[in-house]
Amino acid sequence: MRASRACAATALACAAVALTAPVASATNGPSSVTVNPYSVHQGGTISITAHGCGHGGTVTSNAFPQASLSAGGKGYASARINDHATPGHYNLAVKCSDNAMVATHRFTVLAGRGAHGGLGGSIGPSDTDVAVGAGLVASAALGAAVFVARRRNAAGGRA
Known part of the structure; x- marks a missing residue:
């Protein structure tokens, strides 16, 4: 009788752990989105971090192609700003793979810094x-x- 009670208690404990596991792995959506640097030149690279996307996600903006957010408690992504992005303020959107919620963050694109090499043989x-x-x-x-x-x-x- 004692053995059956012990087995029942063990099975009940295992069931409780199994039922709470999906809840523990679910996320509340992206939060604490940061951008570094905040102001970046055309053709430059921007780093994005976000919490809450345990299974990864995507980062999108009009200033760069879609980037993948790494999985984990703190996800990382890196994106190269388009060479011909219009200077000004942009928003990026972080969306988790396992959640429909979206978090946004603002950043600034600065005009590119082309080389000032002079004429350098362009005239006779x-x-x-x-x-x-x-x-x-x-x-x-x-x-x-x-x-x-x-x-x-x-x-x-x-x-």
């Missing part, structure tokens, strides 16, 4: 550049001719 040489170059080539040719002439005279006198 000026007349002064051509004259200086021609003078250097002529000087080198004259110096070579003098060197060869002196070498011939030195070799011719020995023979």
Whole structure:
């Protein structure tokens, strides 16, 4: 009799644990969404974190392609801002895989910082550049001719 009561108590305890397990794994939806950096340049990368998406989820915005949120107590995602995203304020939306709730967060896209490299050969040489170059080539040719002439005279006198 005691054994049957012990087995019944054990079965009841196992059933209670089994019934509460799905409740424990369910989430209340995304919360505590953070964005780093808050202001990002076109073509830059933004990091997103959110709590409450135990099975992962997605992050969407008009400024970047959809990104996947990792599973766990604190989910992470990373997204590259489109090169041609219009500078201004944007919202992103975090949606858990196992929940229909959505959390949003605001961030700012700044104008891209293109390289300021100057003209860098995009225009032809000026007349002064051509004259200086021609003078250097002529000087080198004259110096070579003098060197060869002196070498011939030195070799011719020995023979």
